[in-house]
Amino acid sequence: MQLVSALWNSFEIDNVRLLKTMMKQFARTKFEDEFDKCEEAAEKFQAVLLHFMTYNGPQTIKDVIHTMRQAAYVHDIQYIIIDNLQFMMGAMLQSNDRFMAQDLLIGEFRRFAIAEHIHVSNNRHTSKEDPGLPLQISSIFGTAKATQEADNVLILQQVSNVHDGVTRRNSYIEVVKNRYDGCLGKVPIRFDRDTLCMSLPPNVDPAEEELKQVLKVVENENVVKRNGGSDMVMESDVNYPTWVQSWSDEPND
Known part of the structure; x- marks a missing residue:
């Protein structure tokens, strides 16, 4: 607190x-x-x-x-x-x-x-936009002054995707403006109906998972080297940590 x-x-x-x-x-x-x-x-x-x-x-x-x-x-x-x-x-x-x-x-x-x-x-x-696409800073209702005057702008993103007839929704908070620090990024969240809280997916240690992701990237780079430098790394191999992928693949209730 x-x-x-x-x-x-x-x-x-x-x-x-x-x-x-x-x-x-x-x-x-x-x-x-x-x-x-x-x-x-x-x-x-x-x-x-x-x-x-x-x-x-x-x-x-x-x-x-x-x-x-x-x-x-x-x-x-x-x-x-x-x-x-x-x-x-x-x-x-x-x-x-x-x-x-x-x-x-x-x-x-x-x-x-x-x-x-x-x-x-x-x-x-925000303005009404395609639910399958993430919102941008320009999606905020109003003129450019609405975001120019702000030191920080955070957007609650809820992007819906349909795969094999099942609708999945990825929710995350995205920092799209940070005037004094400049660091931008995303934090995945999920809604708990019992406590009405938006929080990280359960059993997640962000520091540990970040380390796993770094090791995974290094491993993929070694795979490229072993194959004579050919482009063998798929985008999914170096995209998001495994806990983000497993959480975002859950079907929407």
């Missing part, structure tokens, strides 16, 4: 429902089957430095920024989550230009983050 004081605002989901989901994720327990663990989990959850705004539905940027600034002063907030940006746009639209309204919101949040030295994350929808 990181000791970072956070402020969460969901314009779409009420706080009671949101907290119920968060407690289940925090405890990694299906309370419907183990209700006796609910009270213990609630006591531990109180130690999390998490605060909530009470806004729900479209709100003006002036009211939201005022609340964020007050919370930062009173509770020493260091991290703010806005979920989601599209729900705020309804209160700002004086015309049908949704792109302009979103750009104004992004600019206000950017100025607040710089002035108050607080990390602000906001959730945004």
Whole structure:
């Protein structure tokens, strides 16, 4: 648990429902089957430095920024989550230009983050695209300002493929922009219906698997050398670690 004081605002989901989901994720327990663990989990959850705004539905940027600034002063907030940006746009639209309204919101949040030295994350929808292809940074709804102003951009990818009549879905988080570090990459995840968590596939040690992958590449290079330097390495031999392949090949329920 990181000791970072956070402020969460969901314009779409009420706080009671949101907290119920968060407690289940925090405890990694299906309370419907183990209700006796609910009270213990609630006591531990109180130690999390998490605060909530009470806004729900479209709100003006002036009211939201005022609340964020007050919370930062009173509770020493260091991290703010806005979920989601599209729900705020309804209160700002004086015309049908949704792109302009979103750009104004992004600019206000950017100025607040710089002035108050607080990390602000906001959730945004993407454009409707082919489910068989991964989303790109250009898939994010809005103008280029939507991603230009961001220091980091992460996309939750869910790519569906049909093989032998069976639909398989690969889910992973992809870092498509990292302004200060520059390191990009993907983290495979799977959804646990009991705990409502998105996490790594079970029984996976990323460090151990990365070492196995390096050894596998070296072995394939040796195969090429033994065959007189001819191109004998298939793409599948040096693609992803075996745990990613076995997990992504599971049929979708």
